[in-house]
Amino acid sequence: MNIAIVGATGLVGRTFLRIIEERRIAYDNLYLYASARSAGTTIAVNGVDHPVLETTAANIRDKAIDVALFSAGKHVSKTLAPVFVETGALVIDNSSAFRMEADVPLVVPEVNGVDINRHHGIIANPNCSTIQSVLPLSVVDFYYHATRVDYTTYQAVSGSGQKGLADLEQTAAGGAPVHYPHPIHNNAIPHIDDFQADGFTYEEEKMICETQKILHREELEVSATCVRVPVAHAHSVSMVVTTTERVNLDHLRSYLRDTDGIVVLDDPHNNNNIYPTPRQAAGTDSVYVGRLRRDRFDEHKIHLFCTADNIRKGAALNAIQILETWRKRGGKDE
Numbered sequence: 001m002n003i004a005i006v007g008a009t010g011l012v013g014r015t016f017l018r019i020i021e022e023r024r025i026a027y028d029n030l031y032l033y034a035s036a037r038s039a040g041t042t043i044a045v046n047g048v049d050h051p052v053l054e055t056t057a058a059n060i061r062d063k064a065i066d067v068a069l070f071s072a073g074k075h076v077s078k079t080l081a082p083v084f085v086e087t088g089a090l091v092i093d094n095s096s097a098f099r100m101e102a103d104v105p106l107v108v109p110e111v112n113g114v115d116i117n118r119h120h121g122i123i124a125n126p127n128c129s130t131i132q133s134v135l136p137l138s139v140v141d142f143y144y145h146a147t148r149v150d151y152t153t154y155q156a157v158s159g160s161g162q163k164g165l166a167d168l169e170q171t172a173a174g175g176a177p178v179h180y181p182h183p184i185h186n187n188a189i190p191h192i193d194d195f196q197a198d199g200f201t202y203e204e205e206k207m208i209c210e211t212q213k214i215l216h217r218e219e220l221e222v223s224a225t226c227v228r229v230p231v232a233h234a235h236s237v238s239m240v241v242t243t244t245e246r247v248n249l250d251h252l253r254s255y256l257r258d259t260d261g262i263v264v265l266d267d268p269h270n271n272n273n274i275y276p277t278p279r280q281a282a283g284t285d286s287v288y289v290g291r292l293r294r295d296r297f298d299e300h301k302i303h304l305f306c307t308a309d310n311i312r313k314g315a316a317l318n319a320i321q322i323l324e325t326w327r328k329r330g331g332k333d334e
């Protein structure tokens, strides 16, 4: 199997490479692509130096690539993913370019891995905050039937790639912001992606529409407020879920504990400070869930808090899990 990584020099791309090594993903040839800026440099993977190629149709067509993992932004996906598909490759795309297209599965393997085989050449990786949120939400929904979810996010600057990390460093040193509209150091910016006509941002719209699509629940009421915070790695999401059935919190904790990909950190009754924080999640693969509690005024509402590494589970790891699941389900063998 020949694998291509498009955006191999970026935060997500380099994490793809690390996870390919960690999970011993088998390949015959590995091709690394980025912009013309990086062409000619090399990156070592599994102890072998690989040249970085410019992402052009000519560089793609002669390689017999089976799977291409994309993380080079929406524009590159829109223009070059179809070239891979034309040559017979499966594209697993991290950008928002195709997520809401009807014939493109939008997949979190633990939640809707079954959708993978409905692809027509492209499978989309959801938005990072959405991935970590739908994991616990799907458990609540399965046992207690969710009718509404309200998200508030606390998103790390690495969610904006290298530009976000650079802005945090630069504004902490007293410099002016380059990427964000305000200094991110010592701040919280309730503005991620462009504002839409109704006052929601595009990041919030992604969380709303992608949650409905992944859960196959178009009637599910979803709202979101997305906030950038001065944390380098790992997003946090506070969720208020309204359910038809009254939630038994002890049962829910044990259902969550039994779910692949989730670690419950929730000990509200002892004064030992066990709850999820982004520092614990950074560099790890799990979604951490805690602060489970019933609403004081509506017994059909619960509150919970989750954290996860936005570059790993929120991007590269989830995409590699899609690749692994696709292979297991009869995708092309190694």
Ligand SMILES: NC(=O)c1ccc[n+]([C@@H]2O[C@H](COP(=O)([O-])OP(=O)(O)OC[C@H]3O[C@@H](n4cnc5c(N)ncnc54)[C@H](OP(=O)(O)O)[C@@H]3O)[C@@H](O)[C@H]2O)c1
Pocket (backbone or CB within 6 Å): 006, 007, 008, 009, 010, 011, 012, 013, 033, 034, 035, 036, 037, 038, 039, 055, 070, 071, 072, 073, 074, 076, 094, 095, 096, 127, 128, 158, 159, 160, 161, 162, 163, 310, 311, 314, 315
């Ligand atoms: N960071 C996250 O938490 C996260 C989560 C989910 C999804 N994503 C998505 O993943 C993508 C990349 O994010 P990132 O955080 O890795 O950003 P990044 O660190 O800024 O890296 C961007 C990558 O895209 C490449 N690139 C830029 N313009 C290109 C072009 N014209 N042709 C080919 N390659 C080009 C860059 O190559 P050069 O080094 O040569 O410039 C680099 O490899 C974005 O679509 C983002 O929305 C990111």
